[in-house]
Amino acid sequence: MSAPLKISPATLAKLAKLGIRHRTDLLLHLPLRYEDETHLTPIANVQVGETVQVQGVITHSEVVFRPRRTLVCRLQDGGDELYLRFLNFYPSQQKQLAAGRQIRAVGEVRAGYYGMEMVHPKCRAVDSDTPLQQSLTPVYPTTAGLSQATLRKLIGNALETLPLSDTLPDALLRRLCLAGFAGSLHLLHNPAPDISARTLEDRSHAAWRRIKFDELLAQQLSMRAHHRERGKRIAPALAPQHRLTGTLLDRLPFALTGAQQKVYAEIGRDLARPHPMQRLLLGDVGSGKTIVAALAALQAIENGYQAALMAPTEILAEQHYFKLREWLEPLGIAPVWLSGSLKKKEKRLAAERIASGATLLAIGTHALFQNQVEFHKLGLAIVDEQHKFGVQQRLALRNKGVEPHQLMMSATPIPRTLAMSYYADLDVSVIDELPPGRTPVVTKLVSDARRDEVFERVRAACLAGQQAYWVCPLIDENGVSAKANVSAANVERSGRSQSEAVQLQTVIETHGMLCAAFPELSIGLAHGRLDNAEKARAMAAFKAGEMQLLVATTVIEVGVDVPNASLMVIDHAERMGLAQLHQLRGRVGRGAMQSLCILLYQQPLSELAQARLKIVFESNDGFAIAQQDLQLRGPGELLGARQSGVAMLRFADISADEDLLNQARQAADELLRDFPAAAQKHLQRWMANRHDYLHA
Numbered sequence: 130m131s132a133p134l135k136i137s138p139a140t141l142a143k144l145a146k147l148g149i150r151h152r153t154d155l156l157l158h159l160p161l162r163y164e165d166e167t168h169l170t171p172i173a174n175v176q177v178g179e180t181v182q183v184q185g186v187i188t189h190s191e192v193v194f195r196p197r198r199t200l201v202c203r204l205q206d207g208g209d210e211l212y213l214r215f216l217n218f219y220p221s222q223q224k225q226l227a228a229g230r231q232i233r234a235v236g237e238v239r240a241g242y243y244g245m246e247m248v249h250p251k252c253r254a255v256d257s258d259t260p261l262q263q264s265l266t267p268v269y270p271t272t273a274g275l276s277q278a279t280l281r282k283l284i285g286n287a288l289e290t291l292p293l294s295d296t297l298p299d300a301l302l303r304r305l306c307l308a309g310f311a312g313s314l315h316l317l318h319n320p321a322p323d324i325s326a327r328t329l330e331d332r333s334h335a336a337w338r339r340i341k342f343d344e345l346l347a348q349q350l351s352m353r354a355h356h357r358e359r360g361k362r363i364a365p366a367l368a369p370q371h372r373l374t375g376t377l378l379d380r381l382p383f384a385l386t387g388a389q390q391k392v393y394a395e396i397g398r399d400l401a402r403p404h405p406m407q408r409l410l411l412g413d414v415g416s417g418k419t420i421v422a423a424l425a426a427l428q429a430i431e432n433g434y435q436a437a438l439m440a441p442t443e444i445l446a447e448q449h450y451f452k453l454r455e456w457l458e459p460l461g462i463a464p465v466w467l468s469g470s471l472k473k474k475e476k477r478l479a480a481e482r483i484a485s486g487a488t489l490l491a492i493g494t495h496a497l498f499q500n501q502v503e504f505h506k507l508g509l510a511i512v513d514e515q516h517k518f519g520v521q522q523r524l525a526l527r528n529k530g531v532e533p534h535q536l537m538m539s540a541t542p543i544p545r546t547l548a549m550s551y552y553a554d555l556d557v558s559v560i561d562e563l564p565p566g567r568t569p570v571v572t573k574l575v576s577d578a579r580r581d582e583v584f585e586r587v588r589a590a591c592l593a594g595q596q597a598y599w600v601c602p603l604i605d606e607n608g609v610s611a612k613a614n615v616s617a618a619n620v621e622r623s624g625r626s627q628s629e630a631v632q633l634q635t636v637i638e639t640h641g642m643l644c645a646a647f648p649e650l651s652i653g654l655a656h657g658r659l660d661n662a663e664k665a666r667a668m669a670a671f672k673a674g675e676m677q678l679l680v681a682t683t684v685i686e687v688g689v690d691v692p693n694a695s696l697m698v699i700d701h702a703e704r705m706g707l708a709q710l711h712q713l714r715g716r717v718g719r720g721a722m723q724s725l726c727i728l729l730y731q732q733p734l735s736e737l738a739q740a741r742l743k744i745v746f747e748s749n750d751g752f753a754i755a756q757q758d759l760q761l762r763g764p765g766e767l768l769g770a771r772q773s774g775v776a777m778l779r780f781a782d783i784s785a786d787e788d789l790l791n792q793a794r795q796a797a798d799e800l801l802r803d804f805p806a807a808a809q810k811h812l813q814r815w816m817a818n819r820h821d822y823l824h825a
C-alpha cells in the first residue's frame with residue numbers, strides 16, 4: 130500500500146476553498162463530468178456541439194490581435210482542418226503549438242468564423258504511437274491554480290491509502306438494493322474501461338445513488354444528533370397555568386379552530402418541559418398564527434417569565450404590537466415596543482424596561498436581537514416569518530443567559546421533503562385549516578393592455594365601500610424582481626440600493642397617477658422609506674376605513690391584516706416569485722366578503738413567469754404552491770435565510786430523490802437504534818469538513 134502524499138500549504142489552502150479539509154473529503158470530491166479520451170475522432174467526422182478528442186499536425190500557428198490577442202492554430206488530420214483558439218496563453222504553450230508539432234486536443238467543437246474550431250482545448254504533444262487512455266477521465270470541480278492533474282493525483286492517493294470500509298450493515302444494503310461504498314467511489318473516480326460518459330453522468334446510476342443515499346443519511350443523522358443534544362440543554366419549565374390564557378380565550382370574539390387548538394396544545398406541552406423548545410409553526414396566510422403566538426407568550430408570562438415577539442419588518446411588528454395590546458392590555462399586560470427606528474432615548478428606555486423585568490412582553494424588529502438588549506428573564510422568543518431572518522440573529526438571542534424556548538412562525542409552507550431534510554432538527558406544528566367564514570379569493574390574470582379596465586374596477590369597488598391594495602414590485606438593476614426577502618429586509622436595514630430607489634419611484638408615480646385619476650377617492654401610500662409615524666398613520670387610516678385605496682410596495686407582503694380589504698391589484702406580477710404572490714394575495718380574503726386578486730402582467734412573458742402565474746392562478750393552497758415552487762426553483766431559495774446556516778446537499782436533490790430521502794430517514798432511525806457505532810462513523814466520514822453542521 131502506498132503512503133499518503135504530502136500536500137503543500139499552498140495546495141491545502143486551495144483545497145480548503147473547495148471545502149476539502151480532511152483527507153476523507155478528497156474521497157467525496159466527486160467528478161462533475163467525464164472526458165472521453167479513450168478514442169480519437171477523425172476531424173472529418175466531428176460535429177458542432179460535441180466534445181471530442183482529435184489528433185493531428187499543426188500546420189499553421191499565429192498570434193492575431195483582432196479583436197484581442199489570440200493564438201490561432203490550424204490542426205490537420207488527413208485532408209481535414211480544425212482551428213484551435215486561445216485567448217489566454219503562455220509562451221510555453223505557444224511553443225508547444227508551433228507548426229509541425231503533432232498534438233492531441235480535447236474540446237467542444239464550435240462553428241467559428243473560419244470554420245469549425247475549439248476554444249481553449251486541452252492539448253498535449255504526442256507521438257504517433259502514444260497510447261490512448263484506457264478509461265474515461267474524470268473532471269472535478271476546482272478552483273483557480275489547482276489543476277485537474279493535481280486533484281486527480283491527490284484523490285487517487287486518498288483512494289489507495291484511506292480505509293473505504295462500508296459504514297452500512299450488509300443487511301441494510303441488501304434490503305435497500307444499494308451498491309457498496311468502496312465500489313461506488315472507485316467507479317466514479319476511476320471508471321472501468323467499458324463504461325460511457327453518458328452512463329456515468331446519469332445521476333440515477335447505482336454508484337451515484339449510493340453516494341446520494343449516504344449524503345442524505347449523514348444529513349439525517351446530524352439533524353437527529355442536534356435534536357438530541359437540545360434535549361440535554363436546560364430551559365425554564367413553563368407549565369400552563371390557564372390563568373391569563375384562559376381569560377384571553379374567554380374574551381376573544383371568536384373560538385379557536387380545531388387546528389389552532391391542536392398546535393397550541395403542542396406548544397404548551399413543549400413549554401412545560403425543562404428543555405428548550407425549537408418549534409416551527411406553519412400555517413398558510415390568514416390561518417391565525419398570531420393568536421397562537423399570543424397564547425404561548427401568555428403561558429410564559431403567567432409563569433413569571435418574559436416573552437419576546439419579533440417580526441422582520443416595522444409594519445408587521447407594529448401590527449403585532451397593536452393587536453397584542455388590544456388583546457393583552459385588558460389582562461393588565463402592557464407590551465413594550467422596540468425597533469431600530471426609535472430615537473436613541475426611547476430605545477434606551479425600552480431596553481431598560483426589558484432589562485429590569487418591568488415589562489414581560491417585548492415586541493419589535495430585529496433590534497430586539499441586538500447586544501444592548503439584555504432580557505431580565507426571557508422564557509420564550511417568538512419569531513414571525515422566521516425565514517426572513519438570518520440564522521445568526523436567531524442564535525444571538527438564544528445565547529443570552531438562560532436559554533429561552535423558541536417558536537418560529539412561517540406562512541411559507543415547507544414542502545414535505547424540505548421539512549424532512551433541512552428542518553428535521555426542529556419540531557413542526559401545522560395549522561391546516563382556515564378560520565370559518567372565509568370565501569376563497571378569486572384570482573384573475575389581466576394583461577397590461579387592459580390596465581384602464583382595471584382602474585375602473587378599482588374605482589367601482591372603492592365607491593361601493595370596499596377597500597383595495599395596489600402593489601408595486603421591487604425591481605432590481607436588471608429589471609427583474611429581486612427576491613422577496615430583499616424587499617422586506619433591505620427597506621428597514623440599511624443601504625439604499627438602486628433597486629429600492631426605482632421601486633420607490635414606481636410606487637410614488639403610481640400613487641400620483643391614481644390620485645389624479647380618482648380625485649373622489651382617498652388614496653394612501655406605504656413604502657419602506659416613509660418614516661414610522663407616516664407609515665403607521667397610513668396603515669391606521671387604511672385599517673380604520675378612512676382610506677379606500679392603499680398603494681404600496683411589497684412591504685405589505687408579510688402579515689398585514691385588514692379584513693375589509695377585498696381587492697388587490699398586483700402590478701407587474703410577472704416579476705414576482707410564487708411564494709411572494711401567494712403571500713400578497715393572502716392580504717385579501719380575510720373577511721366574509723368575496724375577494725378578488727388581479728395579477729396585472731406585462732407581455733412578453735418568460736417561460737418561468739408564465740409557469741408561476743399559471744400556478745397561482747390555479748391554486749389557492751399555500752402547500753401545493755410551495756411544492757411547485759420547490760420544483761421550479763430548487764431548495765436553495767425556498768430555504769431563504771436558513772440556507773446560509775445549513776450546508777446544502779451536494780449530490781442529492783430532494784425533489785428528484787424523495788425515495789432515497791425516505792429510505793435515509795428510516796435508515797437513520799435503524800442505525801441509531803441498532804448500530805450506533807456505524808452511525809458515528811458515517812457522520813464522521815461525511816461531516817469531517819464541518820465543525821458544526823448546522824451553524825456553519
Ligand code: ADP
Pocket residue numbers: 383384385386389412413414415416417418419420540564565688690692719
Ligand atoms: P396569519 O396566520 O396569516 O398570521 P392572522 O393571525 O393575522 O393570520 O389571522 C388572520 C385573521 O384571522 C385575523 O384577523 C385574526 O384575528 C383572525 N382569526 C384568527 N383566528 C381566528 C378564528 N379562530 N376565528 C375567526 N377569526 C380568526
Ligand code: MG
Pocket residue numbers: 418419513687688
Ligand atoms: Mg402573520
